[in-house]
Structure formats: C-alpha cells, structure tokens
Amino acid sequence: MSGLSRRDMLRSAGAGGALLASGAVASPLGGTRMLPPELPRDRFAAAVGELRAIVGEEWVFADEATTISYKKSFIPDLRGEHVPSGAVAPRSVDEVQAILKVANTYKLPLWPVSTGHNMGYGMATPASSGQMILDLKRMNRILEFDADLGTVLVEPGVTYQQLNDYIEENDLPFWLDVPTVGPIVSLVGNTLERGVGYTPYGDHFFMQCGMEVCLADGTLLKTGMGSVRNSNTWQAFKWGYGPYLDGIFTQSNFGVVTKLGMWLMPRPPVYKPFVVRSANLEDVAKVTDAIRPFRMNNLIPNGVLMMGALYQLAMFHRRHEIWEEDTPIPDEVLKAFAAKNGLGMWNTYFALYGTEEIIAATEPILRSAFAATGGEVLTEAEMAGNPWFEHHRTLMRGGMTLEEIGLVRWRGAGGAVAFAPVAPAKGAETFGQTALAKEIMEKWGFDYAPAYAVGGRELHHIIFLMFDKGSDEESARAEQCMEEMVTRFGEKGWCAYRSSVSTMDLVAQQYGAENRDVNARLKQALDPNHIIAPGKQGIA
C-alpha cells in the first residue's frame, strides 16, 4: 500500500506531528489510529469494553489490523485529520440505542456510516480524527416491499446490488436508481447524502418516504406516517402531519437513521437511451440550454448527464495511455483520443421511457433541438457496443456497474476527490463554471474531469480531481487545489451541494451564519453531548 510509505515519510519529515500528539496510538503495522481528543486512553478502553459487551467481541474494531479498512479513503489527508479511533458494528436498532448510551456516558464521538463507500468524499472516514465509526452494514434487511405501490423499507446496510437481486429474484416490475458505483453503495447512505442518479427517480431524497431515526438519547423517531398506529401509509405519503422532519436528518448529525423508505420506478414497457456527442468544450453552454426546457416540461424525464471526455476516458484508460507529460492534457490531444473512442468533448446521456408510440411522438422534438446545438444525436443504432454508451445505458435503467471505480486509477496510486458546485441549469453558468474549473485545475497541474448532472432547474457540476495518493507532493497540491476551487467557486455563488470530509466546514461557512446558528440550535436540542458525527457538514 502506498499509504504506508507515505505515512513513514510524513513521520520522518516531522510533518506527521499532529498524528503523534497525545491521542495517537502507535500500531505494529506502522499506521496509526487516533483517540478522541479529551478522552483518556483508559476511558476509551472502558468504552470499548462496554461496546464489546453490546455487539460481541468480533464487532468492535479497535486496533490497527482491524480498523485499516475504515481509514482507507481516496481523498488527501496529509495531516491525519480524518483518522478514526476504531469501529463498532451493531446488528440491530436495540444495539444502536445501547451504543449511543455508552457514547453519551463516555462522550465518545461516533461517525455513522451505512456501507462506507462515499467514494469521492472520504469513504468511511470521519470529519475529525478520533471518532469511532458506527458501521451499520450488518443491519441489512429489506424490511418491506409493496409491489402495488413500488415502495420499499430498508436498513442502512442494504446495497443497491442487494435490492437489485431481490427485485430480480422476485421478478418485481420496478427499477432502481443507482448512484456511481451503485452495487457496493447503501441506499440509505446515498439518500441521506442527497446523492443523485440517472433515471427519472434520480433525485434520491425526492423519492425518499419515511424514516426511522435513533436520536442520541435513544428516542426512536418514525417520521411522516411511521408512528400512526395501524397505518400502512409510512412509505406512501412523504409529508405526514406537522413539521416535515425527514430533511433535517439528511446531510446532518442530528440522529442515526436506522430505516428508510424509498419509492421505486415502475419498469416501463420500452426504454430508449440516447447520447448527444458534442465536438467542443464550449458547446457545454448550448447543450445546457437545450436540456433545460425538456427537463422542465418532462419530455426528458431522467437525470441528464453531460459527461466530459476526460471523465469518460478515465473510466477505462490510464493517463499515460493518452499523455506522458506531467502537464495537463492539451484539449486537442484529448479530443483526438476521445474521437478514436467514439466520444465527443461532451457526451450527453438521456433516455425515453414509455410505449413505442409515446417515444416515437417525443423523439423528433428532442432530436431537432439537440441537432440545433451542433451535436450528433445517437442511439443504440450507432453506439451499441461502445463501452461508454453501454455504461450509461446500464445506469439510465438503474443497472449495476462498478466501472467508475476506474477513475481512481487514472494517475499513480488511487487518489480522487470530488467537488460538486450547483448552479441554475443555464448555459452561461456551465460555460463559466467550466472555464473557472479548468483554469484552477490546470494551474495546480491537474486534469479537468467534469460531469454535469442536470436536474429540473439546477445542475450539479461534478469535478473529479484525480491525483496520485502515493505522492505527498501531489496530495498536498490536490488539497490546495481543492481549497482554491471551493473558495473561488464560492465567491461566485457556486457552492457545493455536498462535501468531502476535508472541506465540510469551509463549505458550511459559505452558507451563512444564520444557517449555522440554526443548525447549532437543532444539534443542541437533539444531541446535547455532540456525540453523533461532530463536524459533519460543519455542525459541531
């Protein structure tokens, strides 16, 4: 592992001082764990003992050998700011409640994860070192499936693959909506982070319905219709009565979500995927303006992805195949390599779902609008077998693929961090964002690997910074680049909809003092000892 040599280097260079402060625990493997600040070693050990009594010896991880998977992430962490103290993996809500009780007693901070595959954002690692990972992957039951309503109630450990298998085994007429690397990702985790996907159900939080939340004091809250006796409406009606609470448990640290309801898309009779191939980087503006009205009037019902050539190529190629220099890949080189692979500088994927007749009535309207942007409108007829077309054909029907993991192999030892600023779905915005992102990425010597996920009225610009995590120099540069990205985009009003653990606080500052104040008040009301995920989205 490159991680080892990097840590060794840090230590010998003295840069790892922070790691070896009072909380650090030396490990025979040469890595470190970090204890929670202000929790003495013997108190930590006592807490671990109590946790073992709850979940069993084998489900508490508090040494270097067993915690190593929890500290693995693709983002830079040169100063060891995101190193857990260990992990505990309950298998039931009762155990979660008991663990929270221990955490309150010892002031042990817990960082809940579902499956811990928050890929571009820090995987399972906590916002600050010393937190113990509350790993919910063993709670992986599909609790209910209503085949009339297309609703499901699942535990945090349920992956998209698992639910996909369940649907296939039972031949249920529904499709999932998956995020990137869906098979290994938790529905609950992705939805709570407000992730997005590729089908008409691409806005996952929009399609979420009802949750069970374990509060810090053990109170078990069922939102919406969940607490109504004899009700069968928990997964059917989102809003319930009185204040709608679900939202405050997303991207938050106000409770531990232990069950989540989701709506699933009915399988359509016919599905037809499209790609619009655009030759030039500056076409991004025209394509954006062409997409917007169709997302607003729902002629394009799904989450449209405008994929930049470099983001696409990085899935299946390594950088040196395209460019041997350290300098950013010149546009012309990229364009030529993309063309050889059947790709444009932008490749815009959308799909139609319905009957042959409805699709036939809709298709000409879309073709004509995209042709007017100068793009080529292509379907299976021209693109079948093209690996990128096939990749998105799979995604836009909620299929299983891990191909995007390829991105972390782009450059040296796996390193990647995502920045995802939002903007109105207007060409002037994507034009400006692309120019600014390219400028900053190239200034720091990185390749600009973009995608835009276009919702109804806004878009997420997903910028994947791929670097060599085996190189400290490159890791440091990646960190600085990301900080400049967040800061300079923020100055233009383009803030991230989500953040890696490394910039959670920086982003939170951009959302204003009143927002932080209200979040702080809610935190105090619901978790007065601040034991759940302190620092999550900048909330202490």
Added chain:
Amino acid sequence: MSGLSRRDMLRSAGAGGALLASGAVASPLGGTRMLPPELPRDRFAAAVGELRAIVGEEWVFADEATTISYKKSFIPDLRGEHVPSGAVAPRSVDEVQAILKVANTYKLPLWPVSTGHNMGYGMATPASSGQMILDLKRMNRILEFDADLGTVLVEPGVTYQQLNDYIEENDLPFWLDVPTVGPIVSLVGNTLERGVGYTPYGDHFFMQCGMEVCLADGTLLKTGMGSVRNSNTWQAFKWGYGPYLDGIFTQSNFGVVTKLGMWLMPRPPVYKPFVVRSANLEDVAKVTDAIRPFRMNNLIPNGVLMMGALYQLAMFHRRHEIWEEDTPIPDEVLKAFAAKNGLGMWNTYFALYGTEEIIAATEPILRSAFAATGGEVLTEAEMAGNPWFEHHRTLMRGGMTLEEIGLVRWRGAGGAVAFAPVAPAKGAETFGQTALAKEIMEKWGFDYAPAYAVGGRELHHIIFLMFDKGSDEESARAEQCMEEMVTRFGEKGWCAYRSSVSTMDLVAQQYGAENRDVNARLKQALDPNHIIAPGKQGIA
C-alpha cells in the same frame, strides 16, 4: 350575522362561560375578543401601543369593530376556543422582526396568517383564544420571476390571482397550480399548509424552493441556497447543503415565513382535460386502482380528483333543491339529481399536457383502462359547457375560480369543516374510507360530501362536513361528528394530513409521542418563549 344570535344564546344559556372568563372583553357589537391567558389587560394595552408605534395606528386591530373579520370562520366554535385578541399587519420584514421583539417582551402569542383564507380549516382563527393575528397580507410583493427557470419568489400576501395577473400581463409561458378558492388564497399560506392542487405541480410543497424565515428572536434565516453570497440558485435548487430545513417551517410554529420560492409549470402546447363518470358509489375502488399505475408511471401527470356527486352538486346547488328532509340524502335521490346534471356518483378528472402527437399516443391507454372500470371516459366533445367539467377544466390548467365557495351555502348559514385523512392509493382503502365516512356522517345527520385527491402513491380523502352555523344544535353536532371522524379514522391508521384549528391537538396525538417530543424540542430551540402560534399542529 347568525354569529350574533348564537353568541347571545350562548351567553344567556350560560354555555358561554368560557367566553366571559377573565380574558374576555365585552364589545359594544355584542361579540367578544379574548385576551391572551395570563396577560393582564394593561400589559396587553401596552403591547398594543408598542405595535402601533411599529406599524402605525391603522394597522393594529384591537377592538371589536376592526377584528370581526379575523374571527369569522366556517368551522364550529361553540365554546369560543378560537377567538383572537386582535390583529397586527406589518408591511415589511423589519416590522415583523420588531413585532416579534414586542411579542417576546410581553409574551404575546402571535398567530401568523398570509391572507387568512384557510377555508375548511378555520380561516384566520388561532388554535387557542387570545392570540393576536399576525396578518401578513400587506407584504404582497412578487420579488423575483425567472422566466427561463419558471421560478418565482413571493411574499406571504401574494394571492394566486395576483400572480396569475402578473403572468398574464407579462405574457409569461407558465401556469400556476391553484388550491380551492385560489384567487383569494396566498401561495405562501397554502404551500406552508402543504395544500394540493390540480395540475402536474399539484403537490405544492414538492414544488417549493427556498424560503426566508423570521425566527422568534428576529434571526432571518434564508434556507437552501438563500444565504450564499452572489448566488442565483435560491429558487433553482431545493436542498442546499447540510440539513434540509424548509420542511420544519411547514405546518409549524417554528418561525414566520416572510418569503417563499416556487416552481411554475411550463405552459404546454396542448392541454386536454378528461372526466370519467362512474355510476355507483362502490366504483370508487375500481377507479382508484385504475388511477394508481398511471400516476406512478406519470402517464397521468396531474393531481387526479375523484369528486363525489354531493361535493360537486353543492358547488352550484343548495340542499333544499335536492332534498327537503333533515335526514341524509338517499343515494338514489342523489344519483338521479346528479344524472340530470350530467354527473355520476364519482366524477374523476385528469388531464393530458403535451403535443397533439404525445397526447394521441397516450390517450388510448388511459381510455381502455378506465372503460374497464365501467366508467364513461368523456372529454370536451361531450362535456363542454357542463359547469362541473368547466370548473375542473379551469382548475387543471391552474385557472382562477371561486366556485367552491358555494359549498358553505349548502345548508343554512355558512358552515363547513374539512377532514382530510390520507391512505395509500389503493381501491381497498377508498372503499373502506368511503364506507366509514358515510356511516359516521349519516349517524350524525350530515351528508357525505367527498373528494379524493390522488397523488403518486397516496391519496387525500377530503370530506367536507357542511352544516348550518346559524344553528347551535347543528354546530354542536358537527363538532361531535368531526371528533368521531378523526378518532375512528385514526384507529384504522387513517390520519389527517392537515387539520382545522379545532382538531389540531387530537390529530397530533395520533402521530405518536416521539414526534411530539421532537417537535417540542425544536420549538424550545427556536422559539423558547412560545410566542409564535402556540397550539399550531398540537405544538405548544
């Protein structure tokens, strides 16, 4: 006004004792206002003085003559439990902040309303007597309109009529989605109550994006992207970063919403309304099961209304035209009168929006499914000129109509209260709800006037209890009937999505102790003096 004689009767009968307790203020008009409990008269007068200094003499209403409009409602209130102490009408956010400061100083409870036309649920009247109405109708600016994105930012006093006029004057290519009696209703008020309408944008809270909330301490929170400097994404992106907060300010008393963003539906090239006429009350089950898959796969994109014959007829007829007896109208009499008016026992309205070609490709699928229920599928070709078809043709394109006000004239002096339990969108549910509602309504001597609003996976059953508010006996019976409805529906898990001020607490109990506990904690965190709308949705 019938209200006067009722109050006189109450007083002479001694039943009005509660009205004349310490807080009651005798009025030369023979009505009453109620002071807030535990706020002595001189303190109240001092508070009123300070409010006058803020908004001007003419915008504080604290005597019988000027407050009479605020206490007018259609629901029964025999014990004077929903009588305001007066009203104050600011014209700016600054004034709202100043008013809240006074309210905190004097512990003066404020009941915010936008335009106060919460028709079946108590109009402007508060959950408990003595609250002062915070009337926001003077804050009626359309602050922003983005004609590319179809988004708008409005103040609470903006009515659907006002926004409709703005759209027409500026020839903007968008449609509204209106609730019942839309022209006089506030967008903000209806959306905060999570009201529903008739177009594809029928779930108003779904289509809401960004709000400004004045907290009890004067903190001005802009949710979502609203606090990001230089951002133009406030009305484009719903979720923002960190906990999604908007939901906790709907159906709540955690703050005063002073601005609200909404998405508007692009005007389609072609619009085609349909009605399915069903002969028998028990057809409700088959029709429900026919609607559900089309709402889920979006072949029917709009909020479908299944309107019962009696609800329909009451818009344009008075009861005695159909039935002279006090006993509930027999089904056969109702059926015959409905048939004479071109109506069935259920009249199910939906619409298609798009191009001629897309509608032509979709229509046969719907026709065949609804024909299989035994219903007649009718369009403009057969129904043009029918007042009920025209009414829904207007509503399903977001047009302006006040015709539903007719309902309060059904029986004697205007009295009506709505009960709206939710259920999964399944035929067995509507069949069971209709049977239970009819049984209870008829037991108490009222006519069962139903509508079902069918969302994607759930439905709201809207039961309008129409009674003679001029009769104390009938008012008391209406109250008892409503209590039995809420209770017995609740036992089956069918709880209201919203409530009149008279049953807010009763409904809240059905949503469980944990829910109430969390709401109480949030209230304490955001409004520690409990000055904003105490009792709203059962939250002290």
